[in-house]
Amino acid sequence: AQSVSQHNHHVILSEAASLELGCNYSYGGTVNLFWYVQYPGQHLQLLLKYFSGDPLVKGIKGFEAEFIKSKFSFNLRKPSVQWSDTAEYFCAVKDPGGYNKLIFGAGTRLAVHP
């Protein structure tokens, strides 16, 4: 079965630091990949998505992610974080077994200190 791993459960950074959150999936075929963010007390919002084409995907709020097929990875990056980026970040992959359900990683809690 498809699975998603987010190895960093908690990350603490200072403002202006660079961010990279890891995401690895298990399926070797064609994949659709997503990053969602959940700000405190709010619902999940789509940051970016990858279906095909350019493996470097630009998202909202200065985030980007790179799809590396050989490494089964879709890491999220931001060159300079802000206090307002404090949130929980979820990587997800569409289940290749059919239908449209998403399989989520456990999430990474990011705390950015001023």
Next chain:
Amino acid sequence: NAGVMQNPRHLVRRRGQEARLRCSPMKGHSHVYWYRQLPEEGLKFMVYLQKENIIDESGMPKERFSAEFPKEGPSILRIQQVVRGDSAAYFCASSYGGATDTQYFGPGTRLTVL
């Protein structure tokens, strides 16, 4: 364009009572998904519905849980005879469907079972 709406946002039930969670998809979306988020865990798929049809219920517990998406009105996730282990955040997502299907999430319903 209104987003995905869920109500209630918070629901408290005593053991043995019924919980009804409602989800109104984004305008134009005919696909609805329900996910459950237990404390310190990522979202887990429960069920995928289109109007009047259950497409995939592979993530639904076999007993006490049911879902519907009638021709008119919101999608309903129903939990009968709730137990403490049902305490969680329940998120609904909606989409257009199709090859580049992207799910947009509601604010969630936080169920607490006393």
